[in-house]
Amino acid sequence: MTDAQLIREIKDGNVQMYAELIRRYERKIFSFIYHILKGTHLESSVEDLCQDTFYKAYRSLGTFREVEASFATWLYTIARNTVLSELRKSKNVKVSLEQSVQEPQAPHDALPEQTVLRNEKVSLVRQAISNLPEKQRSALILREYEQLDYQEIAAILGQTVSSVKSLLFRARASVRLQLEPYFMEPIFEEYEGMKQR
Numbered sequence: 001m002t003d004a005q006l007i008r009e010i011k012d013g014n015v016q017m018y019a020e021l022i023r024r025y026e027r028k029i030f031s032f033i034y035h036i037l038k039g040t041h042l043e044s045s046v047e048d049l050c051q052d053t054f055y056k057a058y059r060s061l062g063t064f065r066e067v068e069a070s071f072a073t074w075l076y077t078i079a080r081n082t083v084l085s086e087l088r089k090s091k092n093v094k095v096s097l098e099q100s101v102q103e104p105q106a107p108h109d110a111l112p113e114q115t116v117l118r119n120e121k122v123s124l125v126r127q128a129i130s131n132l133p134e135k136q137r138s139a140l141i142l143r144e145y146e147q148l149d150y151q152e153i154a155a156i157l158g159q160t161v162s163s164v165k166s167l168l169f170r171a172r173a174s175v176r177l178q179l180e181p182y183f184m185e186p187i188f189e190e191y192e193g194m195k196q197r
Contacts, residue, residue: 001017001020003021003024003070003071003072004066004071006018006020006021007021007061007064007066007071010061011061011062018058018061021071022054025054025072025075026050026054028072028146029050029053029054029075029076029079030046030047030050031145031146032076032079032080032141032142032145032146033046033049033050033053033079033082033083034046035141035145036080036083036137036138036141037049037083040087040090041090042086042087042090045086049079049082049083049086050079052082053075053078053079053082056078056082057074057075057078060078069155070152070155072152073152073155073156074155076142076146076148076152076156077155077156077158080138080156080157084134121182121183124179124182125175125179127178128174128175128178128179129141129171129175131174131178132171132174132175135157135159135167136167136168136170136171136174137171138156138157139153139157139164139167139168139171140167140168140171140172140175142156142157143168150164150165
């Protein structure tokens with residue numbers, strides 16, 4: 001069954017079908033909320049906020065109109081607004097992506113130095129993302145972590161597609177600029193060495 005068919009069934013009184021919608025989207029919404037709240041004092045609230053999101057969606061299902069947005073887009077919007085509301089209540093705690101659910105796993109044959117360097121690089125990237133303004137960070141998380149397309153991101157953030165592309169461009173440029181000192185030095189040193197030859 002498609003999401004639209006499930007929603008019609010639920011609206012027609014078959015509320016047990018909502019469990020299927022939760023099953024389809026629970027991990028995605030949990031991951032999205034987790035990436036936004038990681039490193040804050042609200043990190044332990046991810047599961048509660050995920051449940052709040054599904055509860056709010058269920059209560060508002062009667063107002064959902066699939067001609068305006070897909071269920072997934074609508075649900076991500078509810079999740080984002082729920083998280084932002086909670087962050088506002090807690091005095092705008094700085095959001096951090098310091099550590100993700102998926103810790104990098106080094107291949108078994110990797111040297112300890114390689115593992116340490118890889119973990120350090122991952123940590124630097126997460127820190128750079130956490131330094132982004134909220135809209136840029138949300139757009140980047142939705143695109144890179146959640147693999148959503150521009151249209152869906154635009155609907156979730158309440159922006160135009162061109163604005164989303166601009167947000168992503170600025171977010172990537174900012175991350176690149178923040179990481180340049182860490183990742184570009186060997187290239188410059190190598191280039192300087194070539195110039196002296």
